[in-house]
Amino acid sequence: MPILVIAEHDKAGLKAATRNTVAAARALDGELHVLVAGADCAGACAATAALEGVSKVLCADAAHYTDQGAENIAALIVSVAGAGGYSHLLAPATTFGKNVMPRVAALLDVAQVSEIVAIDSADTFVRPIYAGNALATVKSSDAVKVITVRTTAFDPVGDGGAASIEPITAGPDLALSTLVSRELTQSERPELGAASVIVSGGRGLGSGENYHAILEPLADTLGAALGASRAAVDAGFVPNDYQVGQTGKIVAPQLYLAIGISGAIQHLAGMKDSKVIVAINKDPEAPIFQIADYGLVADLFDAIPALNAAL
Structure with a gap:
């Protein structure tokens, strides 16, 4: 039976998370299709067709998919899933996926398998529990597996594919919600979820002014994205889209610098898969040092x- 991945995109191109989700889907045995739903999304459909391992792209282009409303997208997925006989429906465990896929599971009357980190077989998956301190192996007996990744x-798939692009009929506009406004943080730095280097600050910085004055020059030097612990976000140092952790963004860069971060379990859940972790904290007993590859006990302000300067 074929497998369907739900693409996350910005009309012109794909979000990086879609490549990782396609990589997960390739571990399953079945022909791989990708659904792209949006308005004026030909660019995203073309980018999807170039992904390695994808055999078909289903392109639903309609005005009522402009804002990626969860109700309309979920209804479309259910319709496509029924018509195509798909065994697995996968989406990234991003804000987009977490908004859409539970609705899909409810409409199909199946249990969602959330945030899988490994695939043992077509019906058995591994997912973290207890803030990532344990891994659960879950076996699903549902006819259709609804999964977030x-x-x-x-690892993300690369380009090199040549999938066919099939326009499909859009579903109805359910008109259950309307997007009033969207405020996006504009930055010349890399996007936090896709950055290879992240400089992240915590409550130890003391204030928002210190956060920017201390960390921004280092981030500029390294070409890094800026992140923060929940404590720093709650204290108002930075907006909540900077937050790394269980209730923020899950990241796994090549290099993660944790500066003035004690290492609460919720934060560790969001960054402990980083390839190299460097921690700087004046408290030698800080939990962050237990998972750090390199640790420096020092005053961050020095x-x-x-x-x-050395860099």
Whole structure:
């Protein structure tokens, strides 16, 4: 039976999380299709067709998919799933996927398998529980498996494919919700979820002014994205889209610098899969040092300017 991945995109191109989700889907045995739903999304459909391992792209282009409303997208997925006889429906465990896929599971009357990190077989998956401190192996007996994928657990697929693009009829506009406004943080730095280097700050920075004055020069030097612990976000140092952790973004960069972060379990759940973790904290007993590859016990207000000057 074929497998369907739900693409996350910005009309012109794919979001990075879609590549990781396709990589997860390739571990399953079946022909791989990808659904792209949007308005004026020909660019995203073309980008999807180039993904390695994809055999068909289903392109639903309609005005009422402009804002990617969860109700309309979920109804479309259910319709496509029924017509195509798909055995698995996968989406990234991003804000988009977490918004859409539970609705799909409810409409299909099946149990969702959330944030998988490994695939043992067509019906058996591994997912983290207890903030990532344990892994559960889950076997689903549902006829259709509705799955969200923790993208940091799968290496993204590259280009090189030549899938066919099949326009499909859009579903009806359910008109259950309307997007009033969207405020997006604009930055010249890499996007947090896709960055290879992340400089992340915690409550130890003391204030928003210190956060920007201390960390931004280092991030600029390294070409890094900026992140933060929940404590720093709750204290108002930075907006909540900077938050890394169980209730923020899950990241796995090549290099993660945790500066002034104690290492609460919720934060560790969001970054412990990073390839190299560097921790700087003046408290030698800080939990962050237990998972750090390199640790420096020092006052960050002295250490970070010195590190940036050395770089």
